[in-house]
Amino acid sequence: MRPAALTGLLASAPPGADEALELTDRLDAVLTDGLARPGAEGARALEDLAAATGSSPLAAPVREAASAMGSGPVGAACLAALAGARTALTGAVHDALLAALDTALGRTREEADAPAAPAPAPAPELEGARSWLAELAMAGWRGVDRDLAAGADAALTPLLEDPARRRLAVLLDGLGAELRAHCPLPGDQDPPARRWSDLWARAVLLAQDAFPVWPGAPARQATGRLLPLGADVHQHPTAFQVQVHALLEPSDGGPVRLVRTSVSALKVDVLTRESVWGLLAEHTVLLRALAEHRALDVEGMPLLEGGDLLWDEGRAALGGPADRFAAARLHLAGAAAPAVPALERHPARIAEPVLLEGYTAKKRTRPAPGLELDLDGARLPVSLLRRPDSSSLDMKAAASSGACLGLMRWDAGQWSVQMLGVAAKKAPAEQTHTGDWALGPTDPKFATALRNSDPLGTLRERAGKLLRK
Amino acid sequence: MAPHDSGPASVLSMVPTVYGRKLNKVPYVELADGRVQGVVSSGSAGERVYVSSVSAGSHALSCATNNNRPCGGLGGRACKHIRSLIDEACRHYGAERVAAHLRTDAGKEAKDALADLHGPVEPGPTGVVFTRFLRYLSYLEHPGAAAPIPELHWFPAGRSN
Numbered sequence: 001m002r003p004a005a006l007t008g009l010l011a012s013a014p015p016g017a018d019e020a021l022e023l024t025d026r027l028d029a030v031l032t033d034g035l036a037r038p039g040a041e042g043a044r045a046l047e048d049l050a051a052a053t054g055s056s057p058l059a060a061p062v063r064e065a066a067s068a069m070g071s072g073p074v075g076a077a078c079l080a081a082l083a084g085a086r087t088a089l090t091g092a093v094h095d096a097l098l099a100a101l102d103t104a105l106g107r108t109r110e111e112a113d114a115p116a117a118p119a120p121a122p123a124p125e126l127e128g129a130r131s132w133l134a135e136l137a138m139a140g141w142r143g144v145d146r147d148l149a150a151g152a153d154a155a156l157t158p159l160l161e162d163p164a165r166r167r168l169a170v171l172l173d174g175l176g177a178e179l180r181a182h183c184p185l186p187g188d189q190d191p192p193a194r195r196w197s198d199l200w201a202r203a204v205l206l207a208q209d210a211f212p213v214w215p216g217a218p219a220r221q222a223t224g225r226l227l228p229l230g231a232d233v234h235q236h237p238t239a240f241q242v243q244v245h246a247l248l249e250p251s252d253g254g255p256v257r258l259v260r261t262s263v264s265a266l267k268v269d270v271l272t273r274e275s276v277w278g279l280l281a282e283h284t285v286l287l288r289a290l291a292e293h294r295a296l297d298v299e300g301m302p303l304l305e306g307g308d309l310l311w312d313e314g315r316a317a318l319g320g321p322a323d324r325f326a327a328a329r330l331h332l333a334g335a336a337a338p339a340v341p342a343l344e345r346h347p348a349r350i351a352e353p354v355l356l357e358g359y360t361a362k363k364r365t366r367p368a369p370g371l372e373l374d375l376d377g378a379r380l381p382v383s384l385l386r387r388p389d390s391s392s393l394d395m396k397a398a399a400s401s402g403a404c405l406g407l408m409r410w411d412a413g414q415w416s417v418q419m420l421g422v423a424a425k426k427a428p429a430e431q432t433h434t435g436d437w438a439l440g441p442t443d444p445k446f447a448t449a450l451r452n453s454d455p456l457g458t459l460r461e462r463a464g465k466l467l468r469k
Numbered sequence: 470m471a472p473h474d475s476g477p478a479s480v481l482s483m484v485p486t487v488y489g490r491k492l493n494k495v496p497y498v499e500l501a502d503g504r505v506q507g508v509v510s511s512g513s514a515g516e517r518v519y520v521s522s523v524s525a526g527s528h529a530l531s532c533a534t535n536n537n538r539p540c541g542g543l544g545g546r547a548c549k550h551i552r553s554l555i556d557e558a559c560r561h562y563g564a565e566r567v568a569a570h571l572r573t574d575a576g577k578e579a580k581d582a583l584a585d586l587h588g589p590v591e592p593g594p595t596g597v598v599f600t601r602f603l604r605y606l607s608y609l610e611h612p613g614a615a616a617p618i619p620e621l622h623w624f625p626a627g628r629s630n
Contacts, residue, residue, distance in 0.1 A: 215616035
């Protein structure tokens with residue numbers, strides 16, 4: 001990205017974004033106090049939210065929620081409408097931010113297809129999730145007690161059995177763990193209202209009978225060479241996901257496309273840092289490509305509309321060595337970016353691959369300790385929250401880097417870059433990437449510790465004895 | 470919104486770090502239901518496990534096998550299973566967090582206070598904890614997925630510090 005374009009991007013928010021988020025923040029204040037405890041301010045917030053949905057089908061049920069507040073339970077359709085209205089607003093902010101980023105990057109994005117069709121049949125296994133989410137909304141984040149927080153387990157247990165419900169199960173488990181860790185909130189502590197309301201709204205939508213079947217029908221099949229750019233690592237106490245961003249060179253000679261492929265596993269809290277990669281051991285080809293910095297050849301692999309390859313080891317072969325910085329220099333600027341599926345649009349989902357070079361990394365101490373990349377005077381913060389501890393890409397490697405492959409992110413009113421791989425400033429051939437430990441830690445100290453403790457092996461052995469007796 | 474003006478955030482690290490540890494002796498430990506509780510392997514019989522717990526505040530102690538046989542070593546002071554449980558809880562969560570959860574004597578160092586736990590012996594939540602342990606293990610039995618879980622963008626693998 002050119003520094004001038006970056007300066008422009010960092011200088012201002014897209015028109016309307018602040019106003020849209022002010023509306024969601026006011027809804028989040030209602031969700032903090034709980035729909036069972038209405039105030040004049042809360043009723044006004046919902047009225048304004050209804051007005052913002054204009055003539056859409058959401059307006060009437062949002063108004064109904066505003067008048068139902070305080071006079072008994074708020075109906076399921078009203079709750080879904082509140083979640084829907086909030087999602088529409090955050091979706092619009094996403095679109096505006098992504099358009100500004102695409103302009104700064106000179107990136108061409110595909111047009112979105114029609115939204116996925118609604119799921120055809122009612123899903124009784126979602127009932128528990130819906131009623132837990134309704135109880136949360138009635139109680140408000142301030143009113144969540146230990147028992148209500150623990151209710152996540154009962155809500156998600158029937159969903160764990162069905163791989164098609166994995167998204168909702170993982171989301172409820174993540175939210176539940178946070179509520180258990182913090183609720184009931186001490187009187188002087190504010191809840192992370194935007195975050196928990198984000199998670200709540202997404203969960204309410206995923207828990208609707210009509211939510212489209214996951215992962216949906218592939219738009220096409222991909223055949224060609226896959227050049228990985230880096231691995232984005234996600235984790236909460238009971239889930240681990242690696243999302244590999246890559247460039248796809250189609251074998252039919254079509255334009256190079258940006259794609260992603262995601263593999264995930266359920267886990268338990270004690271599996272952290274060097275022990276998490278073992279959870280994905282079944283995807284050997286993908287992990288080898290990450291650890292050994294290689295390309296991949298894929299043949300007929302299903303590709304979703306949003307640019308997600310459904311990883312299938314049977315349709316992949318390990319290719320030759322592939323330098324990620326070289327691949328990015330050659331193809332990233334001209335690569336076609338996929339459309340974002342309608343129901344996934346949210347600022348937190350923005351993760352656009354970029355190559356940044358010629359910067360000076362500067363540590364800062366205020367307002368909080370952090371790291372910034374100075375590109376000709378434009379200062380781009382590095383997202384440390386997104387720097388995984390399951391890799392050797394530590395603060396030192398980040399601070400002494402002169403080039404990085406990363407993902408542009410936006411949160412709390414500002415852009416940042418999440419580093420996926422860095423090249424040392426003094427010795428550019430020395431690279432460190434987040435997926436370097438995919439086959440095990442490359443640092444002997446961590447490798448020995450992992451061999452000695454082998455937490456995954458120990459727990460699997462226990463599970464074998466106790467669960468299959 | 471001004472650039473670099475940190476407003477409400479979507480992405481935060483909300484669950485305190487848990488540390489990796491050896492799991493042979495104490496495969497399961499949790500701070501829950503007002504207790505430190507967990508499952509401790511028997512030193513002698515391979516199949517047998519003990520469910521041990523210490524209550525917050527009262528420091529009531531409990532220890533029994535998963536078949537509800539009381540631990541012979543438990544008197545007015547912690548038996549070896551409870552001592553192992555506390556040691557591993559400290560490795561898992563950090564001694565400060567364990568001591569705060571149990572509301573130990575604030576005038577003492579966390580480690581010293583935890584080394585000196587004593588309280589009444591009470592029947593413990595053996596069945597509940599053992600069931601939770603089995604549920605915990607069952608997470609590793611579910612197959613993985615190769616389709617994207619977009620919701621995990623809210624849960625980055627890093628820490629803010």
